[in-house]
Amino acid sequence: MTAYKDRQLVEEKVFKDPVHRYIHVRDQVIWDLIKTPEFQRLRRIKQLGTLYLAFHSAEHSRFNHSLGVYEIVRRMIENFREYEEWDESDRLLVLCAALLHDLGHGPFSHSFEKIFDIDHEDFTRKIIYGNTEVNRVLKRVSTDFPLQVGQVIDKSHPNKLVVSMISSQIDADRMDYLQRDSYYTGVSYGTFDMERILRVMRPGKDEVIIKESGMHAVEDYLMSRYQMYWQVYFHPVSRGGEVLLNRALKRAKNLYEQGYVFKQAPKYLIPFFENHIEVEDYVRLDETVMNFYLQEWIQESDEILSDLSHRFVNRDLFKHIPFDGSMLTFGELTELFEAAGINSEYYLFSDSYSDLPYDYDRPEARNKRRPIHLLKPNGQIHEISSQSTIIHSITGLHRNDSKLYFPKDKINDIKDLEIKGDIINLLNELG
Amino acid sequence: MTAYKDRQLVEEKVFKDPVHRYIHVRDQVIWDLIKTPEFQRLRRIKQLGTLYLAFHSAEHSRFNHSLGVYEIVRRMIENFREYEEWDESDRLLVLCAALLHDLGHGPFSHSFEKIFDIDHEDFTRKIIYGNTEVNRVLKRVSTDFPLQVGQVIDKSHPNKLVVSMISSQIDADRMDYLQRDSYYTGVSYGTFDMERILRVMRPGKDEVIIKESGMHAVEDYLMSRYQMYWQVYFHPVSRGGEVLLNRALKRAKNLYEQGYVFKQAPKYLIPFFENHIEVEDYVRLDETVMNFYLQEWIQESDEILSDLSHRFVNRDLFKHIPFDGSMLTFGELTELFEAAGINSEYYLFSDSYSDLPYDYDRPEARNKRRPIHLLKPNGQIHEISSQSTIIHSITGLHRNDSKLYFPKDKINDIKDLEIKGDIINLLNELG
């Protein structure tokens, strides 16, 4: 009888996918993983969190993306097979890791993680190792298989080649999300020639390397990535949605800690409020639950919680203006808001985003990273920025953006006309 | 001061849209309508209900589609302006009707409407006429404006040209959803040349008519529509999801009527159980709420409700096989299931779908419909099937598909081996 790990479906199953045309599944293990409740739960977590508030069509889920990463890795392996550096016995491992790499994402990941001080990678591991269907499927392959999959995902696995397939500056994860998010938002920035990149990828000793003839395709990919960050992922309207969500959760948590009696207790959040989270609690929480609570909270008697929830649910967002603290500090602004009677803890927010298109482990690098390596026809290997003038010119390039968020209507409602005038003038000078 | 109805935004606003590239808004009224909670609610209703269970990427909302229909009507009007048959004073009316035409959709529309015997068109009107933000915006245009918009949507408006722009065999609604659903599912069937169709549409006396040179584009559109129905909209897996949802709601309703005590009362469904639904009840219900209840019901003590909910949430669907009642009747099957100890009320379901690609009000038509009319160069107008051999060949063509749904695992669990064998043999012969 065929070992579970080698078992194949009688006929290949396909999922129609707008980005990769079709996702192909033939391994029984992959099929079984897709059917687990923990993986199906990813249908209820949007890939791009609050970005639908800026791009109405960005409504796709992490389920979607996870299948895509799996498919890209599957295609990588098809190309790797003819090279001796590739060990076919790693195949199922990396396919599982690709499929499951985002398993631990919570609802609206970023805001959620910040408020409750949790880390989705941590929960990905917990789901893989814990008392779950996913764990049971993986264990049928072998006792230590869940551990191995977890290690590939958290980059601690000794096989660095396999790790780099899903975690590096040019990996299956990024290649899927750039194309997928581009497709769903309708922007053209995320397009690059993945077919070509797959053709020039080679299994190296400790990493995926790129045949030199693919250098331009990598340049184009890095530029796509850069554009997607600034044009899409860091969109200030989406960040404004996160701000609201963050403040609403903070308020709910504070109220809970103060013993406030909710009209309807948000029972699935309580483990988070109490910072005592079991895997089952985590898995139960998704965007259905989170949105349900936000919709319920509109009717709460606490005005702040009700107001923030109302704003989030009905997209009545805070205004955003540039803010770098040079003209006046956040502290000074806070005082002004408080003097005007606006609760600055919930109604004033500053955040800052930065991105680094490419860097490597050179001495002067601020964020050291593994380089992208090019393989020359003569077999030599070179870090890519030493070969590409355009990548050289952007290596280590940092770019920041800081914004201040506040509700414009609350400013308009300030009773003390003098303070109101001061604040309006100040904000106009900033924005 | 400019009348509200004529007020324009200082600068045109655009929404990036993957289907139409951009959605353009310049009217203050349209902008205000988009911001209402009732319109924002459409973000929480999927355009294609349970279809994401068959096509994982079909996760887009009715918000998405509603903007698209608005945009197509906006472009129709741009082309109509140079014809004297077009009355520019109807512009805002039809734009509002286009935007709001799906306002009354409930969660997972079809199953939901069937179980509670409600009609989304009825609720669209109720939201437009009732105590809502949408109504307040429309009333600022003029007192009877809500009524007019409602009449365009329900096709009772005396201006038949305007009605036909959003409701006919070739209207903005269909042109948007075919393209949009094609884009999101990733299938190629929904593509047709809308640019060309828009170019050949002319405002006629009582309807939109098509210049004869556009006949082939209409043929292609009708074929696209046909393919989308059979390849996408009637996908048996999606229908299987609806079956489950339908049975779960039916069970919940029956339990409520029998006085069952829910662990957590599904309070927003109670007006529906009691068939006493106010506009506010309706608006409050969306797929967040519906999915929340389904997830909650997994933990109910009623085994049937728990099981059906579990199946729906985790996509553990019923099996489907062809069934036309010719070999044995549904009644006979029901008896067999009952004899085997399976509750056929919840675990056996047959449904039937049919589609009519094109027909018109000819004597022998089973479903009379307004024809599509072609405008000849000499000014004559002809019904399209008299001109197009391919449309002639499909006029009145009916196609049906019937399926039987049941849970395969429950069959496998039948204790009485003889009955089990009979049922399995029967089902094998059918499928």
Next chain:
Amino acid sequence: MTAYKDRQLVEEKVFKDPVHRYIHVRDQVIWDLIKTPEFQRLRRIKQLGTLYLAFHSAEHSRFNHSLGVYEIVRRMIENFREYEEWDESDRLLVLCAALLHDLGHGPFSHSFEKIFDIDHEDFTRKIIYGNTEVNRVLKRVSTDFPLQVGQVIDKSHPNKLVVSMISSQIDADRMDYLQRDSYYTGVSYGTFDMERILRVMRPGKDEVIIKESGMHAVEDYLMSRYQMYWQVYFHPVSRGGEVLLNRALKRAKNLYEQGYVFKQAPKYLIPFFENHIEVEDYVRLDETVMNFYLQEWIQESDEILSDLSHRFVNRDLFKHIPFDGSMLTFGELTELFEAAGINSEYYLFSDSYSDLPYDYDRPEARNKRRPIHLLKPNGQIHEISSQSTIIHSITGLHRNDSKLYFPKDKINDIKDLEIKGDIINLLNELG
């Protein structure tokens, strides 16, 4: 040493292709065939002849299309390999036949073939069997390999499965040109889901058969084909270009036969004028040569040849109107034109096109064809129109279109005002 037929390139070569993304070549034989002058000549024959006069962007060559057909067959084989009905030793044969199937096309195929009474399939064979580079490459595989390739192309090969891969109602040739011509013209009609069709194709005993689950994809393909014929291939402007070309060639031939002394003798056409054509003569003739002569002929002293050539080169086409001979016959028109002093042999033309979307070898069929067969899950095979209502409705559907072509300016220049008035009235009634 590896036999020539099995020799592989050290590294796969790819051609970037806008329709199939990449064309993949690994066989030395294929690589060598592509490099032959006879195959490179296809770069100088447009895929769509005079269609660029109607769709300015339809400028692609048969080289382009031939690579595409090869690529589709290559992909078919990849899928066929796992079925025992497929004999891998036929692989190279069908790949070569796919690549070379259009080798014998002359410049502006249709007009050219008609005037000189030649058949491109005949010349494809002559090039394959004759003293050519292509023949030398094929013979290196085996002595009878050229013959076998020729037989697959002309459908006389005993292996009917292999023949059906490039010649049937759903073959690689059609699948490539529909998509390719759609891409280059920019129309959307030629899109269908080839990925899906490839997935459902199975090698049958005597033909490629289609898994039943692919029925809708085939419906869509047949409809695409139908639309492409009527919207693109039969475009009256393109046919008008063919008419001109046909008349110019006819005039040149007549002049040659009458001993007319050309300013510059069209030496490469003389074998065609004299109907004594060697393979070398044929291969030498391409659209460069043909267009060169047409451009030269503008300066000929023969007014008719000069005028027709001028019109073709500078796109000063004849006018076209519908014409079915019911109101008056072509003979009557001819007499009228002659009476008006217009040389009807060159300035009056009627042609007729017809298309049959699908048919099969049933008794009542006017054009018997091999059916498309569907494979049921139970292994039974059915002709497709017995399964698909939409294909059933178009089976045997004939559609004709007849047009009359003449130069409008020559009508305007008729001296006898009475005849002129008569002709104009008549043409207005027709058009």
Next chain:
Amino acid sequence: MTAYKDRQLVEEKVFKDPVHRYIHVRDQVIWDLIKTPEFQRLRRIKQLGTLYLAFHSAEHSRFNHSLGVYEIVRRMIENFREYEEWDESDRLLVLCAALLHDLGHGPFSHSFEKIFDIDHEDFTRKIIYGNTEVNRVLKRVSTDFPLQVGQVIDKSHPNKLVVSMISSQIDADRMDYLQRDSYYTGVSYGTFDMERILRVMRPGKDEVIIKESGMHAVEDYLMSRYQMYWQVYFHPVSRGGEVLLNRALKRAKNLYEQGYVFKQAPKYLIPFFENHIEVEDYVRLDETVMNFYLQEWIQESDEILSDLSHRFVNRDLFKHIPFDGSMLTFGELTELFEAAGINSEYYLFSDSYSDLPYDYDRPEARNKRRPIHLLKPNGQIHEISSQSTIIHSITGLHRNDSKLYFPKDKINDIKDLEIKGDIINLLNELG
């Protein structure tokens, strides 16, 4: 009676275009220009010269591109109309200039211009000012209209805004060719969001300026342009084709000057050989004629001309290797080739390409250019590299590529084995 310049077609004409969907024409003047023989001639000049030798699908003509530039300018004007900086009386001028800007291109522009020391811009003017149909159409608008159109094309027109619409670092010409060449080659590099760029373009005092919110779209456009240059336009295989063409023309010219008797005199090239070119001579020359001669020359008795022509026609290209002259000079290589008996004048070639993604008229710039200017919300105007970190990082970035071309087979045929060995070793070290 309407002035010719204002005359409109009764109904808008459209050309289906795969890049812009449709090209719209309503002005009688534009319609008449398109019909001139000089404009129709552009169908016989490929947009990308020899690039089809590297990308088989790059077979589109300058006719194609010229319509595209016209369409983009037409759309720019539609957006400009609402700004007072735009003068509607310039409309027809810039539309004509857009349509005609490439009128003077000769066959395989670059090689051809180099050998005969001519400039296509010079000939564009000559065609516009000379005894041509184009001139006659333009003169009907007004006596000085041809001059004005010529001045917009050659950038000497006093209206700098209008000039910048078709000639600047972000103009209609570039926006069309990047997208069009990307479409036809099938590469993804040329995609950028033109819709967005058109939306953010504003008519400025002396140039088109860009609203600041469009900065990212411009970044993306500049990167697309950069990639297209290095991945497509500078493709070494295409440059290798140019090398062959250049050498063949040089040989033919030298032979002519030496009194060589051609089997068939290349009469349309003689004015070029004698450097006494009239407009009619120029217009007569196109790629049909050029290719015809190259095909004829294969049969010439001069071995070099015959060989070079054969290579070009049948794509038997020279080999290319990197070459920067650092290891040995071109002169040294020449001597070696001559010593080996290879005619280096025709069989050894080195060329060098460079590109500058963006620069402006700063003191340290090597190639001063007009900057791209951004318009801030407060009305200030800034040079773009002062605002965009990514453009800043590539400003003034130069990149060079040098290649050596030679026929590999001639090296293999060197008789003196010692010299042969030396040359092979040298070339291996270089490549």
